[in-house]
Amino acid sequence: MYNKGTATRTHIINTANNLFYHQGFNQTSFTDIAQSAGIPKGNFYHYFKTKEEILEDVIQQRIKNIENQLNNIEELNLQPADRIRFFISALKNNKNGFAQYGCPVGSIITELGKTQLALKTKSKMILELIQNWLSSQFQQSGKHKTTANTLSRHIMVRIQGAIVIAHAYEDKSCFTEEINQLLEWIDKEASNAE
Amino acid sequence: MYNKGTATRTHIINTANNLFYHQGFNQTSFTDIAQSAGIPKGNFYHYFKTKEEILEDVIQQRIKNIENQLNNIEELNLQPADRIRFFISALKNNKNGFAQYGCPVGSIITELGKTQLALKTKSKMILELIQNWLSSQFQQSGKHKTTANTLSRHIMVRIQGAIVIAHAYEDKSCFTEEINQLLEWIDKEASNAE
DNA sequence: TTATTAATCAGACAATCGTCTGAATTAATA
DNA sequence: TATTAATTCAGACGATTGTCTGATTAATAA
Numbered sequence: 067m068y069n070k071g072t073a074t075r076t077h078i079i080n081t082a083n084n085l086f087y088h089q090g091f092n093q094t095s096f097t098d099i100a101q102s103a104g105i106p107k108g109n110f111y112h113y114f115k116t117k118e119e120i121l122e123d124v125i126q127q128r129i130k131n132i133e134n135q136l137n138n139i140e141e142l143n144l145q146p147a148d149r150i151r152f153f154i155s156a157l158k159n160n161k162n163g164f165a166q167y168g169c170p171v172g173s174i175i176t177e178l179g180k181t182q183l184a185l186k187t188k189s190k191m192i193l194e195l196i197q198n199w200l201s202s203q204f205q206q207s208g209k210h211k212t213t214a215n216t217l218s219r220h221i222m223v224r225i226q227g228a229i230v231i232a233h234a235y236e237d238k239s240c241f242t243e244e245i246n247q248l249l250e251w252i253d254k255e256a257s258n259a260e
Numbered sequence: 261m262y263n264k265g266t267a268t269r270t271h272i273i274n275t276a277n278n279l280f281y282h283q284g285f286n287q288t289s290f291t292d293i294a295q296s297a298g299i300p301k302g303n304f305y306h307y308f309k310t311k312e313e314i315l316e317d318v319i320q321q322r323i324k325n326i327e328n329q330l331n332n333i334e335e336l337n338l339q340p341a342d343r344i345r346f347f348i349s350a351l352k353n354n355k356n357g358f359a360q361y362g363c364p365v366g367s368i369i370t371e372l373g374k375t376q377l378a379l380k381t382k383s384k385m386i387l388e389l390i391q392n393w394l395s396s397q398f399q400q401s402g403k404h405k406t407t408a409n410t411l412s413r414h415i416m417v418r419i420q421g422a423i424v425i426a427h428a429y430e431d432k433s434c435f436t437e438e439i440n441q442l443l444e445w446i447d448k449e450a451s452n453a454e
Numbered sequence: 455t456t457a458t459t460a461a462t463c464a465g466a467c468a469a470t471c472g473t474c475t476g477a478a479t480t481a482a483t484a
Numbered sequence: 485t486a487t488t489a490a491t492t493c494a495g496a497c498g499a500t501t502g503t504c505t506g507a508t509t510a511a512t513a514a
Contacts, residue, residue, distance in 0.1 A: 088374060088375075089374055089375050090286075090371060090374050090375070092284075092286055092287055093286055093374065093375055167373070167374055168370050168373060168374070172370075172424050172428070173370045173371075173374070175424075175427070175428045176362050176366075176367045176370045176371070176424065176427065177284060177367075177370070177371060179361070179362060179427050179428065180282060180283055180284050180287065180361055180362070180367070181282075181283050181284070181287055186428075190428050190429070193425075193428055216437075219425065219434065219438075220438065220441065222421075222425055223418065223421035223422050223424075223425050223438050224417065224418060224421050225421070226420070226421040226424040226425060227416075227417035227418050227419070227420040227421020227422070227424065228417050228421070230366055230369075230370065230417075230420040230421065230424060231387075231413065231416055231417050231420060233369070233370065233373050234366070234369045234373065234380075234384050234387055235384070240413065243410075244413075244414065244417050247414065
């Protein structure tokens with residue numbers, strides 16, 4: 067069978083992924099994606115029937131990326147609490163993007179959460195994936211079995227908040243500082259048994 | 261002079277304010293505002309030449325509202341630290357709106373921060389207004405003169421984060437819990453001199 | 455080679471966007 | 485009352501939106 071198409075499809079998803087992040091979902095048009103990908107607009111319908119379908123595939127791809135990232139951390143042979151620290155520290159690598167465009171997940175949920183609830187629900191899965199992983203680490207540490215959900219949600223809150231403010235102020239150093247504070251909080255919290 | 265117009269103008273701003281919050285700026289059309297306000301589209305040009313101009317006036321009105329709110333707190337004859345607690349506690353009154361539509365300021369900054377930087381800069385002034393007020397309260401308390409900016413920014417981070425997550429999960433109780441945690445943190449932090 | 459499927463691509467489609475006109479209407483001023 | 489200015493309002497404007505044809509080319513299978 068003829069399957070050059072899968073490469074083209076992946077190329078479209080990657081292009082759309084960046085544009086959705088940099089411009090927002092509703093502010094990114096079919097024409098934008100087509101031009102940016104170097105693929106004529108008429109060719110799109112062969113791969114995706116609607117813009118929503120593109121976003122759904124973008125989300126699936128993001129989920130895969132994060133799952134890979136989390137799996138890589140698990141293979142590092144760290145203690146659960148150190149896995150959490152590792153994950154959060156690694157976010158600092160994205161500080162430039164966060165300060166310029168916000169969180170790729172949070173910003174799209176904020177956008178879609180107003181009027182496009184079906185798409186929002188799908189995007190939300192990425193946040194849940196991360197929070198569940200954090201929660202699982204807290205449980206594995208043995209010290210926070212009943213508070214794992216609260217603790218992991220609190221981390222999500224502070225990460226999202228740090229990104230929103232860093233984006234609003236266009237100040238990446240403020241993101242770094244808030245993350246460092248969060249790491250200190252974890253050091254204290256992780257040493258307290260419940 | 262004939263000035264029924266000022267009432268109409270205010271009515272347009274109020275209508276647009278709600279729609280921008282509930283639908284987002286770019287997802288709200290002139291037609292939406294016109295229909296929702298019960299004013300023919302052609303009449304708009306008499307008051308606003310562009311949609312941007314409407315947003316600018318919406319922001320000005322929001323700034324006034326928040327300034328009034330902060331002034332009212334100042335008149336309550338509370339200690340600075342209690343003024344901060346009062347302001348943060350009062351946010352819980354908006355939990356339903358936060359869970360359904362996110363933060364009216366944060367969500368519009370996130371949206372405009374991607375491609376409409378001039379409008380974002382104006383929206384950002386609302387966040388700065390609040391943070392400066394918080395910072396001023398910390399300084400007046402006498403205990404946190406050099407760390408007032410860091411402390412106030414941290415509060416902004418946690419408020420914005422709590423709203424983003426409450427909105428993502430459509431869970432207002434999670435907002436309340438995070439705010440209560442924040443209040444506890446302030447109790448501890450405010451009692452520590454620097 | 456022939457038949458079949460996969461992929462490309464120019465451009466049409468109705469609907470909607472933000473913007474703008476110009477005439478009609480209303481109210482205040484002279 | 486006559487004049488002037490403020491306000492109303494139906495609808496046109498070009499540009500852009502997301503969606504969709506249908507003809508064409510490229511690659512595989514029979």
